[in-house]
Amino acid sequence: QVQLVESGGGLVQAGGSLRVSCAASGRTFESYAMGWFRQAPGKEREFVASISWSGSSTYYADSVKGRFTISRDNAKNTVYLQMSNLKPEDTAVYYCAAGPGGSYYYLHKYEYWGQGTQVTVSS
Numbered sequence: 877q878v879q880l881v882e883s884g885g886g887l888v889q890a891g892g893s894l895r896v897s898c899a900a901s902g903r904t905f906e907s908y909a910m911g912w913f914r915q916a917p918g919k920e921r922e923f924v925a926s927i928s929w930s931g932s933s934t935y936y937a938d939s940v941k942g943r944f945t946i947s948r949d950n951a952k953n954t955v956y957l958q959m960s961n962l963k964p965e966d967t968a969v970y971y972c973a974a975g976p977g978g979s980y981y982y983l984h985k986y987e988y989w990g991q992g993t994q995v996t997v998s999s
Contacts, residue, residue: 878902878974878988885970885993893960896993898972899953906930906950909979911986912957914968914995921971923981925957935980940966962997970995 884896898910911926925946926935934946943962948955955972970993973979973986 878905878908880972880974880988880990882970882972882990882993885995887996887998888962890962890964890997890999892962892997893958894962894995895956895958896970896995898955898957898990900955900974901953905953905974908974908988909977910946910948910955911973911975911979911981912946912955913971913973913983913986914966915971915992916965916968919968921983923983924970926980927955929977937981959995962995964997964999966995967997968995969993 879901882898888894912924913921914924915921923937927946931948943960945958972990974988975986979985
């Protein structure tokens, strides 16, 4: 079992930056691929970014490529999402998730989910 707790969300103006974090506890964090997903009101949950267990491979949705950076610190059992040049359409609840290697952008492959953190970008 893995417990995930997101933090760092908030309100930011368009063009600004924000970093959200996800702290993990429980089973061996470094054995899991980690992903960030988001869900805006009235929309389905969508893939944002993912990172392999070692941190050597990362994947991004086209909508955030070049603006968001995912990273992890296995010594701290934490995964981060650095968001820059934020746009109003980035407004959503951001969720982190843990899954086996190869989970990539496949939402259904992720086994553990956090409770989410709200990110609001004002225009």
